Amino acid sequence: MIERAMIEVQGHWSERWAPVVEAFSDNFEASGEEGAALAVYLAGEPVLSLWAGEAAPGVAWEENTRTNLFSASKALVALSVLQLADAGELELDRPVADYWPDFGQAGKADITPRQLLCHRSGVSALQERVPDDAIFDWSAMTARVEQAEPWWTPGEGQGYSPFLFGWALGELVRRVSGYDSFGQYVEKALAQPLGLGLRIGLKEGDASPAQMRPLKRPLGGANSGGADSQSLGKIMKADPRGVTNRAFSNPMSLMTASNSEAWQRAEIPAANGHSSARDLAAVYGALANDGQLDNTTVLSRTSVALCSQELTFEEDRVLGLPLRFGHGFMLSQKRADCRLGRGRGAFGHPGAGGCLGFADPDFGIGFGYVTGRMGQSLLIDPRPQQLIDALYQCVGETP
Structure with a gap:
């Protein structure tokens, strides 16, 4: 246990990881962090688990406190699709409409799962206005995905899909797997085999998750490279009916x-x-760890390699900056402030406001960081970036 700046850091670690603990504590002092947790696996074994602060006013953060992952959730979607492809139940280059016929409407007949995974489908946003409460109705949203028209010819451009990505691929998983819901697939095929409590949609009896609130003193500014909420807001304001505006604010409940x-x-x-x-x-x-943990195979080694395979790298039509994507996962970007680990094959996904998960197979590292205080970064928030820097000081810069 470490006490510093009135924050008590709890968890499990050996002396080897002291610089990471120090960096974790520093985030509370430097950025106004009020509740967060960090965990690291190395070669398939847990080596570090830290937590501190409050999940809500008067509620202490605990090791099993769940947090809304925002777009870091996309990793669970991508992994589910790759698992079905691994099992031979789904082909990544076969049209989605072969599995889900009504998806093929409005110019989407030839869109493939691979195009959806790497954000080259053109299905980045809904063009017709959506009621605020529609996002809580799976059938209503998948019906809207069926009717959606791509913003450009599928395959001809890259455009991040912040929300439709999940309904489109989630419904595909549901139909191919035969489970009643996408959340049930994640629970039965991923969470339970590994003994995890992660969820897509909380269940009756689940503890309340951490409250999401703005970060008091957000870090970033000049180092954000345009990848922050202020830059996104400028794009949205410049074209109120454009794809970026519709992707994030149609409906506004997606943001609030x-x-x-x-x-x-x-x-x-x-x-x-x-x-x-x-x-x-x-x-x-x-x-x-070659797709395995605790004698459970999550994904074959061949399919793990797909996670880090670059499928697209160009100026993103939604976020307005160059981005690299693999099969549903972001890859390390070309800027030094957006590196997922140090290995060439690292892949993962950030979530709006700060959450981040990534795998670095070259080093055998699995990384998970969650927070209840949202910063302004769209990609890798400075808080987990500082933790990444400290982590690789401990393990070395080369595998």
Whole structure:
């Protein structure tokens, strides 16, 4: 246990990881962090688990405290699709409409799962206005996905899909797997085999997740490289009916409802996964360990390689900056402030406001960081970036 700046850091670690603990504590002092957790796996074994602060006013953060992952949830969607492909139940280059006929409407007949995974489908946003409460209704949202028209010819451009990604691929998983819901697939095929408590849609009896609130003293500014909420806001304001505006604010509840019970209970796979840092790190720990953890195979070694395979790298039509994507996972970007680990094959996904999970197979590292205080970064928040820097000081810069 470490006490510093009135914050008591709790957890499990050996002296080797003291610089990481120091960096974790520093985040509370430097950025106004009030509740967060970090976990790391190395070669398939948990080596570090830290937590501190409050999950809500007067409620202490615990090791198993779940947090809304926002877009870090997309890793669970991508992994689910790759598992079905691994099992031979789904082909990544076969049209989605072959599995889900009504998806093929409005110019989407030839879109493939691989195009959805790497954000090259053109299905980045809904063009017709959506009622605020529609996002809590799975059938209503998948019906809208069926009717959606791509913003450009599928395959001809890259455009991040912040929310439709989850409904489109989640419904595909549901139909191919035969499970009643996408959340049930994640629970039965991923969480239970690994003994994890992560969720897509909280269940009756689950403890309340951490409250999401703005970070008091957000870090970033000049080092954000345009990857922050202010830059996104400028794009949205410049074109109120454009794809960026529609992607994030159609409906506005996509941006405002995360603390509501309706949001927490619904299945919004691209944005409302709930997980502890330990569970997020365990998923990536398996992927960094040839797809295995605790004698359970999550993904074959061949399919793990797909996670880090670059499928697209160009100026993103939604976020307005160059981005690299693999099969549903972001890859390390070309800027030094957006590196997922130090290995060339690292892959993962950030979540709006700060959450981050990644695997670095070259080093055998699985990393999970969650927070209840949202910063302004769209990619890797300075808080987990500082933790990454400290982590690799401990393990070395080369594998």
